[in-house]
Amino acid sequence: xxxxxxxxxxxxxxxxxxxxxxxxxxxxxxxxxxxxxxxxxxxxxxxxxxxxxxxxxxxxxxxxxxxxxxxxxxxxxxxxxxxxxxxxxxxxxxxxxxxxxxxxxxxxxxxxxxxxxxxxxxxxxxxxxxxxxxxxxxxxxxxxxxxxxxxxxxxxxxxxxxxxxxxxxxxxxxxxxxxxxxxxxxxxxxxxxxxxxxxxxxxxxxxxxxxxxxxxxxxxxxxxxxxxxxxxxxxxxxxxxxxxxxxxxxxxxxxxxxxxxxxxxxxxxxxxxxxxxxxxxxxxxxxxxxxxxxxxxxxxxxxxxxxxxxxxxxxxxxxxxxxxxxxxxxxxxxxxxxxxxxxxxxxxxxxxxxxxxxxxxxxxxxxxxxxxxxxxxxxxxxxxxxxxxxxxxxxxxxxxxxxxxxxxxxxxxxxxxxxxxxxxxxxxxxxxxxxxxxxxxxxxxxxxxxxxxxxxxxxxxxxxxxxxxxxxxxxxxxxxxxxxxxxxxxxxxxxxxxxxxxxxxxxxxxxxxxxxxxxxxxxxxxxxxxxxxxxxxxxxxxxxxxxxxxxxxxxxxxxxxxxxxxxxxxxxxxxxxxxxxxxxxxxxxxxxxxxxxxxx
Ligand code: M6R
Numbered sequence: 001x002x003x004x005x006x007x008x009x010x011x012x013x014x015x016x017x018x019x020x021x022x023x024x025x026x027x028x029x030x031x032x033x034x035x036x037x038x039x040x041x042x043x044x045x046x047x048x049x050x051x052x053x054x055x056x057x058x059x060x061x062x063x064x065x066x067x068x069x070x071x072x073x074x075x076x077x078x079x080x081x082x083x084x085x086x087x088x089x090x091x092x093x094x095x096x097x098x099x100x101x102x103x104x105x106x107x108x109x110x111x112x113x114x115x116x117x118x119x120x121x122x123x124x125x126x127x128x129x130x131x132x133x134x135x136x137x138x139x140x141x142x143x144x145x146x147x148x149x150x151x152x153x154x155x156x157x158x159x160x161x162x163x164x165x166x167x168x169x170x171x172x173x174x175x176x177x178x179x180x181x182x183x184x185x186x187x188x189x190x191x192x193x194x195x196x197x198x199x200x201x202x203x204x205x206x207x208x209x210x211x212x213x214x215x216x217x218x219x220x221x222x223x224x225x226x227x228x229x230x231x232x233x234x235x236x237x238x239x240x241x242x243x244x245x246x247x248x249x250x251x252x253x254x255x256x257x258x259x260x261x262x263x264x265x266x267x268x269x270x271x272x273x274x275x276x277x278x279x280x281x282x283x284x285x286x287x288x289x290x291x292x293x294x295x296x297x298x299x300x301x302x303x304x305x306x307x308x309x310x311x312x313x314x315x316x317x318x319x320x321x322x323x324x325x326x327x328x329x330x331x332x333x334x335x336x337x338x339x340x341x342x343x344x345x346x347x348x349x350x351x352x353x354x355x356x357x358x359x360x361x362x363x364x365x366x367x368x369x370x371x372x373x374x375x376x377x378x379x380x381x382x383x384x385x386x387x388x389x390x391x392x393x394x395x396x397x398x399x400x401x402x403x404x405x406x407x408x409x410x411x412x413x414x415x416x417x418x419x420x421x422x423x424x425x426x427x428x429x430x431x432x433x434x435x436x437x438x439x440x441x442x443x444x445x446x447x448x449x450x451x452x453x454x455x456x457x458x459x460x461x462x463x464x465x466x467x468x469x470x471x472x473x474x475x476x477x478x479x480x481x482x483x484x485x486x487x488x489x490x491x492x493x494x495x496x497x498x499x500x501x502x503x504x505x506x507x508x509x510x511x512x513x514x515x516x517x518x519x520x521x522x523x524x525x526x527x528x529x530x531x532x533x534x535x536x537x538x539x540x541x542x543x544x545x546x547x548x549x550x551x552x553x554x555x556x557x558x559x560x561x562x563x564x565x566x567x568x569x570x571x572x573x574x575x576x577x578x579x580x581x582x583x584x585x586x587x588x589x590x591x592x593x594x595x596x597x598x599x600x
Contacts, residue, residue: 009186029072031085035096036068071098078123090134101155252398276430284387307408309477319419349404351379458590471519482584
């Protein structure tokens with residue numbers, strides 16, 4: 001995930017830009033760079049690799065000046081090397097651009113520019129923007145950016161400087177977040193407010209289609225009709241202490257251990273014994289409308305999509321409501337028939353994921369009531385949905401989503417209770433659920449006791465090239481999530497499957513070097529999962545089982561067959577995703593650390 005930070009003011013820009021990039025480091029990247037200005041001279045410094053490599057390079061060749069832009073890049077167009085690192089500069093060396101997002105029509109634009117004699121220096125889509133800006137610059141950078149944006153198809157969070165107007169940074173946003181940091185005699189531009197921590201607490205969130213022009217003493221925002229507007233300033237609700245790693249080596253581990261507290265925050269003030277249900281302030285739908293809802297569509301990406309799949313089981317079991325779960329990247333382009341009484345629920349940690357935002361907007365366009373579960377307060381999706389629920393997980397800095405998943409599932413659980421109580425759940429059932437849900441933070445705390453055992457298991461398997469994650473019913477989405485965590489953090493190929501699907505082909509993958517992680521439920525289909533486990537053992541595949549404690553006979557049976565068993569606390573089946581996911585998060589983390597992967 002790429003990051004942007006820009007600065008214009010009275011101080012040297014380079015240290016501010018490098019510090020801002022360090023604050024964005026947690027998102028992962030493979031190259032970084034800065035461009036600063038001293039009068040008409042543009043100083044470009046960029047390097048593949050870590051920010052430490054860029055900082056070393058800057059020690060030998062400092063980038064002077066009190067204004068500049070910088071970037072951390074994850075390669076999308078062209079390999080991760082110095083040439084493809086941002087900023088990208090126009091052929092005449094006067095304009096520098098950093099960009100998050102994807103320019104979908106870059107190939108056509110590039111060909112047109114090359115036909116006109118422009119020589120390109122990189123393989124990126126972003127360089128097209130720099131070259132177009134050179135062609136369209138006519139003394140006014142804001143105007144040139146505006147013209148060029150009209151030619152682009154795709155998404156962007158953009159920061160631009162020109163050696164011909166060295167007191168100015170121009171920013172633009174479409175589908176990729178950008179915030180202005182408002183200071184005194186200095187202004188900042190960033191793709192994530194986290195980059196501004198310690199610099200300013202006052203930010204202006206740009207909306208899609210908006211542009212900004214920043215100078216040391218002024219900041220202006222323009223709407224998509226190019227009219228200057230009064231954009232509101234927000235104070236960042238961000239506790240710097242929370243963003244510190246504390247005694248943990250990595251944010252991911254810290255956030256895994258924060259899950260019990262995150263759960264407490266998600267539940268605070270939302271559970272009512274009096275009504276034997278849960279309450280939410282921001283749904284903006286009255287009980288009559290909710291009762292007439294006939295179907296929900298949950299839409300999300302990645303980990304949030306897996307939480308949505310758990311939500312599907314919860315809603316169907318507890319609220320008896322049909323749910324369809326759709327990848328946001330698919331829903332946005334689909335034209336599926338949906339009747340009027342369908343509510344669309346977008347689930348997202350950041351509230352900025354482009355596909356989820358597009359799916360939400362498309363659903364609104366079609367007249368559906370939209371809700372969002374978001375973690376980041378004031379994010380675009382939180383603002384644009386008709387109503388919603390905040391996750392209250394606290395800042396999630398680690399690139400791997402952990403505590404946000406936990407809170408997404410718990411909020412879906414509370415929503416399912418709320419919808420269920422409106423329909424067919426009795427008050428006795430409601431009260432029993434409240435009791436079980438309230439116990440969750442303590443139970444997840446106990447689940448974390450498996451930490452050292454998981455570390456041992458990681459040592460056994462960190463060298464493998466493939467892993468399988470298998471579960472059924474509530475634990476099938478958890479299997480998908482375990483596999484995603486491992487892929488994302490440790491770069492090991494992993495697949496999640498419904499355990500019974502293995503025999504329909506994928507079992508051919510199993511051999512002595514392909515461990516399978518089995519998620520064994522406490523009730524229901526436990527016996528069936530055990531027969532799936534036998535199938536894997538029959539092919540010589542090592543098995544790591546995650547099972548609930550408390551059922552001695554089942555425990556003995558599992559211990560006889562699995563190579564390793566991690567016991568987690570016994571909970572009713574609908575709560576199992578929240579305890580079973582914990583060892584999977586820890587396993588991905590420890591395997592990544594043992595493999596020396598930087599994204600943990
Ligand atoms: O911010 P969102 O929840 O919308 O992000 C969606 C995915 O990009 C995200 O969950 C991703 O899959 C995680 N990094 C996985 O750990």
